[in-house]
Amino acid sequence: MFIEPSxxxxxxxxxxxxxxVICGSMFSGKTEELIRRLNRAKIARQAVEIFKPALDxxxxxxxxxxxxxxxxxxxxxxxxxxxxxxxxNCEVVGLDxxxxxxxxxxxxxxxxxxxxxxVIVAGLDMDFQGKPFxxxxxxxxxxxxxxxxxxxxxxxxxxxSHSYRISPSQERVLLGETDIYEARCRRCFNLGEKVDRNF
Ligand SMILES: Nc1ncnc2c1ncn2[C@@H]1O[C@H](COP(=O)(O)OP(=O)(O)O)[C@@H](O)[C@H]1O
Ligand SMILES: Cc1cn([C@H]2C[C@H](O)[C@@H](COP(=O)(O)O)O2)c(=O)[nH]c1=O
Ligand SMILES: [Zn+2]
Numbered sequence: 001m002f003i004e005p006s007x008x009x010x011x012x013x014x015x016x017x018x019x020x021v022i023c024g025s026m027f028s029g030k031t032e033e034l035i036r037r038l039n040r041a042k043i044a045r046q047a048v049e050i051f052k053p054a055l056d057x058x059x060x061x062x063x064x065x066x067x068x069x070x071x072x073x074x075x076x077x078x079x080x081x082x083x084x085x086x087x088x089n090c091e092v093v094g095l096d097x098x099x100x101x102x103x104x105x106x107x108x109x110x111x112x113x114x115x116x117x118x119v120i121v122a123g124l125d126m127d128f129q130g131k132p133f134x135x136x137x138x139x140x141x142x143x144x145x146x147x148x149x150x151x152x153x154x155x156x157x158x159x160x161s162h163s164y165r166i167s168p169s170q171e172r173v174l175l176g177e178t179d180i181y182e183a184r185c186r187r188c189f190n191l192g193e194k195v196d197r198n199f
Contacts, residue, residue: 165180
């Protein structure tokens with residue numbers, strides 16, 4: 001949680017970069033936590049650049065917006081490689097919905113961190129089937145710091161780690177909110193439609 005060393009001595013001794021992953025189910029607070037870390041970097045007067053995949057237009061074309069309506073300005077990108085061109089001389093790079101990038105995001109994050117930048121990414125660790133989501137397992141492997149956050153199961157009130165899809169659609173990418181997804185604990189996720197909604 002407290003990965004915020006001062007960068008003041010950099011002129012004398014260049015500091016290394018690193019990668020932070022914030023992962024968890026839908027509604028677990030990934031975006032809130034990403035925004036919190038990025039705002040604190042801005043307060044420390046560090047140069048921050050923020051990106052999201054262009055396909056994520058749920059709440060806003062450009063802003064990253066959490067389910068409880070915190071927001072921060074970002075640049076939508078079509079491909080991971082665009083981030084390398086746009087990150088410029090910034091000190092901190094933030095990425096939301098990172099599960100939607102292909103595996104080239106791994107080289108991009110490594111390259112940014114190798115240049116001395118702090119790279120903070122947030123993404124879903126599992127898809128609606130409970131399977132690891134795209135690039136996320138590899139990102140967690142190459143990261144220096146991994147934080148898993150949790151939602152509350154909307155069926156029973158336990159800690160939720162899964163994103164249950166209410167709609168019958170089977171494609172992996174299906175943007176949505178509470179209209180299509182529920183945060184569920186392992187037990188309620190496995191019960192599927194057999195859950196007791198009057199629990
Ligand atoms: N089932 C739930 N469990 C926890 N928080 C929830 C739930 N449903 C809605 N929320 C709201 O979602 C917020 C987290 O939103 P956000 O940071 O966008 O999550 P994520 O990016 O992980 O989907 C919480 O602070 C809370 O206000
Ligand atoms: C589980 C799952 C989710 N999605 C989509 C649904 C939302 O648009 C985003 C996740 O947003 P959040 O900030 O984590 O709430 O991803 C998907 O396309 N496929 C899935 O399996
Ligand atoms: Zn439950």
